[in-house]
Amino acid sequence: xxxxxxxxxxxxxFDAAAKVPPLPSTPFFERFLLExxxxxxxxxxxxxxxxxxxxxxxxxxxxxxxxGGLLLALAGGFxxxxxxxxxxxxxxxxxxxxxxxxxxxxxxxxxxRLLSDELTVRVTRLSRSAGKRETMQAVETIxxxxxxxxxxSILETQATLDxxxxxxxxxRVRVTSDYGPLLSWWRVDWELTPDGxxxxxxxxxxxxxxxxxxxx
Numbered sequence: 001x002x003x004x005x006x007x008x009x010x011x012x013x014f015d016a017a018a019k020v021p022p023l024p025s026t027p028f029f030e031r032f033l034l035e036x037x038x039x040x041x042x043x044x045x046x047x048x049x050x051x052x053x054x055x056x057x058x059x060x061x062x063x064x065x066x067x068g069g070l071l072l073a074l075a076g077g078f079x080x081x082x083x084x085x086x087x088x089x090x091x092x093x094x095x096x097x098x099x100x101x102x103x104x105x106x107x108x109x110x111x112x113r114l115l116s117d118e119l120t121v122r123v124t125r126l127s128r129s130a131g132k133r134e135t136m137q138a139v140e141t142i143x144x145x146x147x148x149x150x151x152x153s154i155l156e157t158q159a160t161l162d163x164x165x166x167x168x169x170x171x172r173v174r175v176t177s178d179y180g181p182l183l184s185w186w187r188v189d190w191e192l193t194p195d196g197x198x199x200x201x202x203x204x205x206x207x208x209x210x211x212x213x214x215x216x
Contacts, residue, residue, distance in 0.1 A: 019207075020170065020185045020206050020207055022158055022170070023159065024160045026089055026160075030087060030089075033081060035087060035089070035090060037078045037079065037081070040075070040078055041078050041079055044071045044074050044075035044078070045072060047068075048067075048069070048070075048071030048072035048075065050068075051068035051071065052064045052065065052068035055067070055068070088192075089159040089160070089161060089167070090159075091198055092167040092168075092169050092188075093159045093169060095114060095169075095198045095200075096157055096169040096171050097157070098110065098114060099111075099115075099188065099200060100152065100154055100171060100173055101152070103139050103143065104152040104175060105149075106139060106143050106144040108139070108140060111136055111139065112136065114198075114199060115132050115135065115136070115199060115200050116132070116191060116200060117132055118132075118201055119131060119132040119135060119200060119201055119202070119203070120201070120202050120203075121134075121135045121202075121204070122202075122204040122205065122215040123203070123204070123205040123215065124205065124208075124214050124215075135203075147177045147178070147179065148177060148178070149175050149176070150176050150177055150178070151175070151176045152173060152174065153173070153174050154171060154172070154173055155172040155173070155174055155183075156170075156171070157169060157170070157171045158170045164192075165191060165192040166190070166191055166192075167190040167198070168187065168189050168190065169187070169188045170185060170186070170187050170188075170206065172184070172185050173185075173186065184206075184209075184214075185205075185206040185207040185208075186203065186204065186205055186206060187202075187203070187204045187206050188202070189201050
């Protein structure tokens, strides 16, 4: 007799998701100033406001305006810088979100834009080294008819740079189809093309429940 679904599910190594080695973290200055400046903005704003109130309470408004104003101006500068500058790591994170969304929606024109012509894919459902055409055909066949995605979400995205024009992301995805929810981890290697577009040149499955060595 075939094992029940709970028995089969119990054999899946869900803890393996935590074993996917993380990518190197973003350098502190870049993260602090450009990618997540809000802690610094809030701190500077609070200090600036506190100085204004303190000097005003001591009947020394002018020094308070100077000191507090400088801190508030610095906080504003941090905010403007973060909104005007998009780092390469942020760019490939955004490209990863677009790639996942295009695959889930079976948006082939969008996939064509995001995938390199030299793409290689390593995932068990495809051949060991699938190219761009085979990958797009698989998305159309598998996700377009066999296992339609009803909803999807990105639970975590990591990014690192390997050079001025090369980057990597790791993304944890949850998709829901008629067969229920499925979690998975994927690695995407990105290349910045001469036209300024980040395109995926390699995609590898890192973790899929119940699938040993999902990258093939």
